[in-house]
Amino acid sequence: MATVTAVQDWAALKGAWCYAQAQALSSGSARQRLDQGLVQVVVLGLVGRGKSSLLNALVGEPVFATGAVHGVTQGAQAVQWSLGNVRVELVDTPGLDEVGQTTAEQVWALALGAELVLLVLSGDPNREELGILSRLVRAGKPVIVVLNKMDQYPPDAQALLLSRWQSGQLARWVDPKDVIPVAAQPTTWQRTLQGTVVRQPAPPQVEPLRQRLVQELTQLAPALLALNALRTTAQAPPLSAPPAQIEALIWRASTRKALAVAVNPVFGVDLLVGALMDGALLLRLARRAGVSLSAGEAMQFLQLMAGSLGGLGIGASVLKSSFAVGSGLTWLPYVAVAAGQGALAGLATYLVGRLGWQYLMQDKTWGPGSPAATIQQWLGEIDQGAVLTRLRRYLHSPPAHGLQ
Ligand SMILES: Nc1nc2c(ncn2[C@@H]2O[C@H](COP(=O)(O)OP(=O)(O)OP(=O)(O)O)[C@@H](O)[C@H]2O)c(=O)[nH]1
Ligand SMILES: [Mg+2]
Structure with missing residues (x-):
């Protein structure tokens, strides 16, 4: 019934991935999947919850490496599977709590691009897991909560675990019928002939989940695919101009950054100081917007922006134009380069400010499409x-514009 047709090892691509590429992979393929009738299901969860074991149990083969040590799965990997007449791509991911920010964003890009997410827990959800669930729910992502390792709990404890999902906030987030207890790789204790007690692997118990997937996918696959393709191609609201005093604040921060980078010959210090200045701007914007923004959230925002701006590159054409110093200037080449870098750095801050303001105004959300x-x-x-032109002019004659 369930046949493994291929294993695509994305871990090999991991080094080459950047956030935008991961996003393109999942959002670009949502339309392709709609054409092909291929449903993508992504497992998500913290490290060691049994995500890989769960997929192995579903497909009936040890496709993905599993293990007691933390962080066995390092990159996203996928396997194609057929469930009845529905073709499914099951995607395994690393534990969200044991990867760096960039990989975590790649995993999120995959999860938010998928048709269905299996959130794997192995007990009551902790704060981090509640955060993951809340983000999925806010994004409107169809999610099934898988309570794994049920063999480790006596029947009354299992009932208690399940009961928490029957009412209150958790029941509002997830329909109780979408909370499925399983044991992907259970063990039993057996007495040997010598009288010692040893752990023995027991057959997986994932049938309730398989049944739920059959029910969900055989009936709803076309709808899930169509909805997801629509959602991932949805346009964000247009960027609106900020009020004049906010524009002035962003501009001041951009010129300060441009000057700091132009006069500072030490590249590494530029980057650090630049990031601090951008972070400070974001936090000031948040205060003006009356929106609470933690330092961690500001960092996350800056990392997303850095991914999209291509590090310092921003874009070859813009880079080129920033070096094209206007005619009539007598600057020495190195001064021109410093000014070019300064203008670029100022531009990055300006973009951070403008997009940051819009993001804050939208209650720290990115709209219907993916962040990238x-x-x-x-x-x-x-x-x-x-x-850039304005920034270059400013750098050529800062006193005329005033060092505000
Ligand atoms: N008792 C019991 N152990 C399980 C079960 N499922 C998985 N395990 C064990 O939990 C450990 C982690 O399993 P993995 O499948 O590697 O977990 P993972 O979430 O993929 O972990 P990472 O890839 O490291 O994030 C392994 O030692 C598994 O044998 C289960 O249902 N019962
Ligand atoms: Mg794993």
Whole structure:
């Protein structure tokens, strides 16, 4: 009934991945999957919850490595599977709590791009797991909560675990019929002939989940695919111009950053100081917007932006134009380079400010599309060339414009 047809090892690509590429992979393929009738199901959860074991148990083969040590799965991997007449791509992911920020964002991009997410827990959800669930629910992602390792609990404890999902906040987030207890790789204790007690692997118990997937996918696969393709291609609201005093605040921060980078010859210090200045701008914008923004959230925002701006690159054409110092200037080449870098750094801060303000105004959400797609859309709505020209003019004669 369930046949493994292929294993695609994305871990090999891991080093080459950046956030935007991971996003393109999942959002670009949502439309393709709709055409092909291929449903993507992503497992998500903290390290060691039995995500890989669960997929192995579902497909009936040890496709993915599992183990007691933490962090066995390092990159996303997928296997194609057929469930009745529905073709399914099952995607295994690393534990969200044991990967760096960039990989975590890649995993999130995959999860938010998938048709269905299996959130794997192995007991009551902790704070981090509640955070993951809440983000999935807010994104409107169809999710099945899988309570794994049920063999480790006596029947009354199992009933208690399940009962927590029957009412209150958890029942509002997830329909209780979508909370499924399983044991993907159970063990039993057996007495040997010598009288010692040893752990023995027992057959997986994942039939209730398989049944639920059959029910969900054989009936709803076309709807899930169509809805997801629509959602992932949805446009973010257009970037709106901030009020004048906010624009002025963003501009001041951009010129300060441009000057700091232009006069500072030490590249590494530029990066650090630049990131601190951008972070400070975001936090000031949040205060003006009356929105609470933690330092961690600000960092996450800056990392997303950095991914989309291609590190320091921002974009070859913009980079080129920033070095094209206007005619009539007598600057020495190295001064021109410093000014070019300064203008670029200032532009990055300006973009952080403009997108940051919009993001804050939208209650720290990115709209219906993926963050990467939204950032690209918004970046396209700003005349970056004009901002650069203004910044270069400022750098040529800062006193005339005033060092505000
Ligand atoms: N008792 C019991 N152990 C399980 C069960 N499922 C998985 N395990 C064990 O839990 C450990 C982790 O399992 P994995 O499948 O590697 O967990 P994972 O979530 O993929 O872990 P990472 O890839 O490291 O994030 C392994 O030692 C498994 O044998 C289960 O149902 N019962
Ligand atoms: Mg794993």
